[in-house]
Amino acid sequence: MKRISLLPILSLLAFTACKKDFGSMNTDPKNPVAVPSATVFTYGQKLMADVYTSTSVASAPWRVLAQSWTENTYVYEAQYNFAAYNAPDGWWNNFYGTTLANLENAKKQFPTDIADPAKARNAAIIADILEVYGFNILVTTYGNIPYKQAFNRSIPFPAYDDAKTVYTDLLTRLDTCIAGINTGAASLGAADQIYKGDMTKWKKFAATLKLKMAMLLADTDLTTATKKVTEAVTTGVFAANSDNALFVYQSDATTNTNPVWQALVNSGRHDFAPANTIVNVMNSWSDPRLPLYYKKDGSGNYSGAFPGKANSYGSYSDFSDAWQSQVLPADLLDYAETEFLLSEAVARGIAIGGTAESHYNAGITASILFWGGSATAATTYLLQPGVAYTTAAGDYKQKIGYQKWIALANRGWDAWTEIRRLKQPNLDVVNPPTGANGKLPLRFYYPLTTEKVSNSVNWSAAVKTQFGGTDDLVSYKLFWMP
Amino acid sequence: MRKLLSLLVMASLFCTAAIAQIRTITGKVTDENSKPIPGVTIQVKGTNTGTTTVENGTYSIKVPAKAAKLVFSAVGFASVEQPITAASEINVSLKVSSLDLTEVVVTAYGIKKQAKELGYATAKIDNSSLNQAKVVNPVTALAGKVSGMQVNLLGNGVNPDIRVTLRGNRSITGNNQALVVVDGVPVPQSALTSLNPNDIDNINVLKGANAAALYGSDGVGGVLMVTTKRGRAGKPVIKVSSTTQIESVSMYPKMQHTYGGGSDGIHDPIENTSWGPAFDGSSKQVGPTLADGSKLMLPYVSRNDIRTFWNTGVTMQNDVSLAGGDATSDFFLSFQDVNIKGVTPKDKNRRTGGRLNANKKWGIFSAGANIGYTVSALDIANATNPNSSTGTVNIYDNLLNTPDNVPLKDLSDWQNNKWAAPDGYFNGYYVNPYWAIDNVRRTRKTNLLNGNVELGLKPLSWLNFTYRLGLYNESYNDHAQYAQVKYTKAYQRPTDNNGYVGEFTNTSRRINSDILVTLDHKFGDFSGKLTLGNTIRDNYNNYSSIEATALVVPGVYNVSNRTGEAVVSQSLNNSRLTAQFADLALGYKDFLFLDLTGRRESTSVLAPDNRTYFYPGASASFVFTDAIPSLKAGKVLSFGKLLVSANRTGLVNLGAYSLETPYNVASGFPYGSLPGYSTSSRVNNPNLKPEFVNSYEGGVQLGFFKNRLNVSATYFNSISKGQIIAISTSNASGYSSTYINAGKMTNKGLEFDVNGTIIEKKNFSWSVGVNGTYIKSKVAELTPGVSEVALGGYANSAYIYAILDNPYPILKTTAYLRDDQGRIVVDGTTGYPKQAPALKNMGQTTPDFMLGLNTTIKYKSLTLSAVFDYRTGYVFYNRLGKGLDFNGHSLHSVEYNRQPFVVPNSVIASGNGYVPNTSVKTQSGQFDYWYGVYSKIDENYVGDATFLKLRELSLTWTVPMGLFGKQNVIKGASVGVSGRNLFMWLPKSNEFTDPEFNFSTGNAIGISDATVYPPTRIIGFNISLTF
Incomplete structure (x- = not known):
């Protein structure tokens, strides 16, 4: 038994009179109220990677919605049913409550915490770029979101801001960041796990993000889109796979591994399988990425499971070893996607150099090379009539849409967003899930257990302003949809 | 000469008078059976002169001439006042009293x-x-x-x-x-x-x-x-007692015994769920085909072996105590050893302890020490661990995932029986519960010291000083382990486990230092007693934990024997409370009393501006039968008292350090060599103030027929304001909760007690007591914009809340979508019920009416006592039922022979309204329905929590002294049998478990899940001897 120290007893014996001043008794000796800002940034950045790349049905059912993967036993999300695991709540809380909260906190602290003002500014810019990335995802998923009043300790129930206004502000913020980057000054270094503080790369990232966000406006506001795209290309977007924004995972502890590995391998569960939608398309074009994405099934073929049905694990292909690796990096923004965006820009008449076909080919090649395929395989693939830009089926939206979808097979949210944007592949027509609860969701509804309940006044106002009533449905269109 | 004579006479008279001023009175005090009572206090009324009776009940007291009365009093007996006459011997007989109001x-x-x-x-x-x-x-x-x-x-x-x-x-x-x-x-x-x-x-x-x-x-x-x-004056008394109790499961959830292992009606030898075909006695495989080709073929019948898992538990308690003392000192020494073997096999708990209570008086100075020390050792299967959920296995849940056809009772020897070993056990997904109780364990060793030292000084008859120092020190070490197990990959097996070991240490210490000054005086008809006091309390808690989540050498449970980082954490809490208080008790003619109290408290957990607060209280009591003695004349009413009180109390429901918002080490960090910190999800409010509770109480106590029948009723009302509540904020603020002072809660109720001796004869008596409580609580206010505060439960399934304008607390669960008439809406194609979009308020989870009945029957030397407990007016949620619908054991799943059926009282959407559903059957009658649809609607598992329990039943035989002959060693003996929780009467709708069980000790009451084992009944036999 621990020895009971007699000192406190004796001192209390002496002090039986009143003792008003407790001194610093109410300060926790074991938990700090101030920490180095870089540590908070590091965590926020890892969260961004984790949250974005996760495949959890409680927050990120995107791969299933985009039908690059599908579910085996519990098919709620495959049938567009989110009530069981509340993905809208999870996605929202993951971004606001943890990821962006930490990034914002670090950003606010940098000026006081980092001695070198140029370094502090660079650090704040990196955090801001990531925040824009995160807010872009939120506003493009939900619509109106709390923005101006967000992350304010004195406002526990922030009001929602108009989505278009938020979007415009995000683009302005990106411009400010790009202008403020000082490639000559010091930066975060090892605390930044994506680019190790390399400001040149962050400039490219910001420009590429701007390109991406501008293209989202192309259907509804081609003028702004053209302007922003041109600016971005001038600044300099991703030019090679070495520019990709990858967050590298580690194998030393379970929490440091890729969330996809945790879900597919570590859990011991078999919740997911490749979707037959994408596998059949890839099969029809003898896509060289087939062996890179999947393993052959029992009969020596590549096959996918049926979205919306109860599938028996083992009857279809499994995911490749590369996808099931503990250290598979999370891919936030990459070169292949950049080339597809440029291809689309040209196709829409925005003059940024090159042709739609050249960018399209570059995009496909970049994707194949990124996953470990060879340049020759890429060239062969591009010669196929169904793949070659001139002979591929449909308009530019369908050509680019399908190839981008294949390239984004392991980047669920972006794959789903591109399908919503380009309307290709048109899943509602080509492969509606069995038992689907309506059409492919165009958005997420606001969190039912948090926002609707705790921020009810602002929630009702947001729903009324956007949709006119009290219903908050996944079928409602967002401002950027034609 | 005559002058001398008269002088002499006068002198002698004077002398006699002087001598006659103090005289000695002796006597004996006995009880109704003429047995002597030691330790009776005899006091000359109105003075400080007193004495006590010794072992044989005799006393001797010196009384002044003017003394008028002697007061005889003893605990458990009605006091007697005896007038002092010329007699030098006064013998008194005292009667046992159940309601002794001079007590x-x-x-x-x-x-x-x-x-x-x-x-x-x-x-x-x-x-x-x-x-x-x-x-x-x-x-x-x-x-x-x-x-x-x-x-x-x-x-x-x-x-x-x-x-x-x-x-x-x-x-x-x-x-x-x-x-x-x-x-x-x-x-x-x-x-x-x-x-x-x-x-x-x-x-x-x-x-x-x-x-x-x-x-x-x-x-x-x-x-x-x-x-x-405490000890008593007289010869030392030794008591020895020994009790043995047997415990067995008293209620199992109702289960079906028609279908066995498999899914969708097809037999599967390795399946944990019972959705297979109906039992038909045919020979079917159980478990996998092993690497050597062997397989277990058994007749496919219901064996119902789940029940055989539970043991008969045995508890042995042995006590010995020694008490003694003399006129100025007393001591009490005791030892106890309790050894409990549980109903869950291999669960044990052993508690050994001792206590010493010694007091001594030297004139005006007195000192006492009361110290108890206990050592306990708990050794159980690690089904739940308050320290960490890693490394636990839910034994009960594993047990329930065993189909009826599996011969579980023969699968306990996992070390030698290849069909019970991890690679051969039938279940492809869950572990063998017998393997689990050997390989997943938790132990706790606790040392608890609780004692106090008290010093008293009474320099004057009306002035008293007391100083009390109390120390409570509890330290425990927890060890938890999960064996490393790697299964064969040849066929479906549960997930491998890398092994786990956790060590947790906690020390809690509380020091209390109180000083009291009491002034006591009588002013004619008035009496007054003023108590002033100062108190200091210091709370300290130190906790640390270290866990390894992957072992290298299996079976070596040392945190160094690991791969990967150890998971470590530490916490320290220290807070202090000081207070000054005063209590003024006034009495008028011994029938009217007024008591005023005031307290000024200061706590370290609030900010300096808010940490000191004062609150007063007052209470009064009027014994109207003493004020108006004529009321007692009718021989019916023998006692009557009215009482009323009002009081305000401040309270601080906050732990130490709750005003700051610290950063937490980010989960998963250090990441390689990178440190990471995370903002807190709760922003703390440095301006928190204490909550205040205003309570009012009024009641009446009546005694009839010389207090043979006693009735009392009290109405109480308490209003709590400015509660410190955690409210959920929008995550968009960067955090998800914060504390504020808001909210108002009321509790109103009525308590009544009726106690009476129905029959009182020489050899037979029967007394009954009934106590009842009716209570109505309400969450009167929260804060604008917030209509409910979450307390705990299973998110989006069954959760406990404090809801505005509702009783506290409320259970909300997922529910059926219903039309205006309450009929269940089903889908027109699948026939499946639809789920309502929001959680439904299912009612309160604490009873609004409780009744207790205590009765004792004495016949010669036999005593029979019973205690009944009844509660009603509330509901509870049985997560166990949800589990049974997953694993296919649920009884209602066979109601339609596992075939599709039309959901009773259901409707289908048609146009703008609904039409009754008479033809659309559920698409599946199996797992897809019962688990996939029915079990997701948790209102199906909410039931009436009413119960009537026979809590205690005991029969004791006090061995008559005559049987021991003329020896002087054994002074008393008794032998008895007792039972606890013998019977439980539940509504038919409750087919699962005891509604009293709960998954947590906090305020989230009303949820019972599979971390709680089945209810048990206990029967014991006891023998005790007094020397």
Whole structure:
């Protein structure tokens, strides 16, 4: 038994009179109220990677919605049913409550915490770029979101801001960041796990993000889109796979591994399988990425499971070893996607150099090379009539849409967003899930257990302003949809 | 000469008169059976002169000539006042009294008052009532015995948790349990649960905040004042007692025995769920085909072996105590050893302890020390671990995932039986529960020291100083382990486990320092007693944990034997409370009493501006039968008292350091070599103020037929304002919750007690006591924009809330989508019920009406006692039922022979309305429906929590002294049998488990899940001897 120290007893014996001043008794000796800002940034950045790349049905059912993967036993999300695991709540809380909260906190602290003002500014810019990335995802998923009043300790129930206004502000913020980057000054270094503080790369990232966000406006506001795209290309977007924004995972502890590995391998569960939608398309074009994405099934073929049905694990292909690796990096923004965006820009008449076909080919090649395929395989693939830009089926939206979808097979949210944007592949027509609860969701509804309940006044106002009533449905269109 | 004679006469008269001023009176005090009573206090009324009777009941007292009366009093007996006559011998016989109102009651801080003075309701449970069922944990013996008190046994097993509340819950999120005070020192509830019930002389329950006005903050939920035994003047008395109890499961959930292992009606030898075909006796494989090709073929029948898993538990308690003393000192020494073997095989708990209570008086100075020390060792299967959920296995859930056709009873020897070993056990997904109880274990070794030292100084008859120093020190070490297991990859097996070991250390220490000054004086018809006091309390807690989540060498449970980083954490809490208080008790002619209290408290957990607060209280009592003696003339009414009290208490429901918002080490960090910190998801509010509770109480106590029938009723009302509640904020603020002062909660109710001796004859008596409580709680206010505060539960399934304008607390669950007439809406294609978009309010989870019945029958030397406990007006959620619909054991899943069926009372959407559904059957009658649809609608598992329990039943035979002959060694003996929780009457709708069980000890009451084992009944045999 621990020895009971007699000192406190004796001192209390002496002090039986009143003792008003407790001194610093109410300060926790074991938990700090101030920490180095870089540590908070590091965590926020890892969260961004984790949250974005996760495949959890409680927050990120995107791969299933985009039908690059599908579910085996519990098919709620495959049938567009989110009530069981509340993905809208999870996605929202993951971004606001943890990821962006930490990034914002670090950003606010940098000026006081980092001695070198140029370094502090660079650090704040990196955090801001990531925040824009995160807010872009939120506003493009939900619509109106709390923005101006967000992350304010004195406002526990922030009001929602108009989505278009938020979007415009995000683009302005990106411009400010790009202008403020000082490639000559010091930066975060090892605390930044994506680019190790390399400001040149962050400039490219910001420009590429701007390109991406501008293209989202192309259907509804081609003028702004053209302007922003041109600016971005001038600044300099991703030019090679070495520019990709990858967050590298580690194998030393379970929490440091890729969330996809945790879900597919570590859990011991078999919740997911490749979707037959994408596998059949890839099969029809003898896509060289087939062996890179999947393993052959029992009969020596590549096959996918049926979205919306109860599938028996083992009857279809499994995911490749590369996808099931503990250290598979999370891919936030990459070169292949950049080339597809440029291809689309040209196709829409925005003059940024090159042709739609050249960018399209570059995009496909970049994707194949990124996953470990060879340049020759890429060239062969591009010669196929169904793949070659001139002979591929449909308009530019369908050509680019399908190839981008294949390239984004392991980047669920972006794959789903591109399908919503380009309307290709048109899943509602080509492969509606069995038992689907309506059409492919165009958005997420606001969190039912948090926002609707705790921020009810602002929630009702947001729903009324956007949709006119009290219903908050996944079928409602967002401002950027034609 | 005549002058000398008259002088002489006068002188002699004078002398005689002088000598005659003090004389000695002697006598003997006996009880109704003419047995002598030692320790009776005899006092010359109106003076300080007194003495006590010795072992043989005799006394000797010197009385002044003017003395008029002698007062004879003893605990448990009605006091007698005997006029002093010329006789030099006064013998008195005392009668046992159930309601002795000159009896002294120990109130807050050990201040003794007469029961009649109290302006608030209290109840006393004496040693014999506490021990009649030979409980191990004294708190369990309180159930059903006190009106206004709700005792909940939250679980089962060898170390169950108990929750005690008085007059409802005052605080929405804070601690609502009653304060425990042992010998004047407030201690955590764990000090009471490990106290030897034989050491307790009585527990006085101070019911409302009024009664605990002097404990302030901590006592707002009522106080359990525990007084331990003291020695008595006379020859040392030795008591030895031994009890053996047998415990067995008393209720299993209702299950089906028609279908066995498989899914969708097809047999599967390795399946954990029972959705297979109906039993037909044919030979079917059970479990996998092993690598050597062998497989187990068995007749496909129902074996119902799940029940055989549970053991018969045995508890052995042995006690010995020694008590003695003389006129100025007393001592009490006791030892107890309790050895419990649980109903879950291999679960054990052993508690050994001792206590010494010694007091001595030297003239005006007195000193006493009361020290208890207990050592316990708990060794159980690691089904739940309060330290960490890693490395646990839910034994009960694993057990329930065993189909009926599996011969589980033959699969216990996992080391030698290849069909029970990890690679050969039938279940491809869950582990063998017999393997689990050997390989997944948790132990806790606890050392508990609880004691106090008291010094008293009484320099003048009206002035008294007391200093009390109490120390409570509990330290425990927990060890948890999960064996490393790697299964064959040749066929479906449960997930491999890398092995786990965790070590957790905790020290809790509380030091209480109280100083009291009492002034006591009579002014003619008035009496006054003023008590002033100062108290300092220091709370300290130090916790550390270290866990390894992957072992290298299997079977070596050392945290160094690991791969990967160890998971470590530490916490330290220190807070202090100081207070000054005053209590003024005034009495008029011994029938009208007024008591005023005031307390000024200062706590370290609030900011300096808010940390000091004052609150007053007042109570009055009027014994109208003493004021108007003519009321007693009719021989019907023998006692009547009115009481009223009002009191305001401040309380702080916050832990230490709750005003700051610290950063936390980010989960998963250090990441490689990178450190990471995370912002907190809760922003703390540095401006928090204390909550305040205003309580009012009014009541009447009546005694009839010389107090043979006693009736009392008390109305209470408490209003809590400015509650410290955690509210959920929008995540867009960067955090998800914060604390504010808001909210108002009310608790109103009525308590009544009726006690009476129905028959009282020489050899036969029968007494009955009924106590009842009706209580209505309401969450009157929260904060604008917030309509409910979440308390705990299973998110999006079944959750407990404090909801505005509703009783506290409320259960909300997922529910059926219904039309205006309450009919279930089903889908027109699948026939499946639809789920309502929001959670449904299913009702309150604490009873609004409770009734306890205590009865004792004595016949010659036999005593039979029984305690019944009835509660109603509430619901509870049975997650066990949801599990049964997953694993296919549920009884209702066979209602339609597992075929598609039309959901009764259902409707289909048609146009703008609904039409009755008469033809669309459920698409599946199997797992897809019962698990996929039905079990997702948790309102199906909410039931009426009403129960009637026979809590205690005991029969004791006090061996007549005659049987022992003329020897002088054994002075008393008794032999008895007792039973606890023998019968439980539940509504038919409750087919699962005891509604008292709960998955947590906090305020989230009303959810019972598979972490709680089945309810049990206990039968024991006891023998005790007095030397």
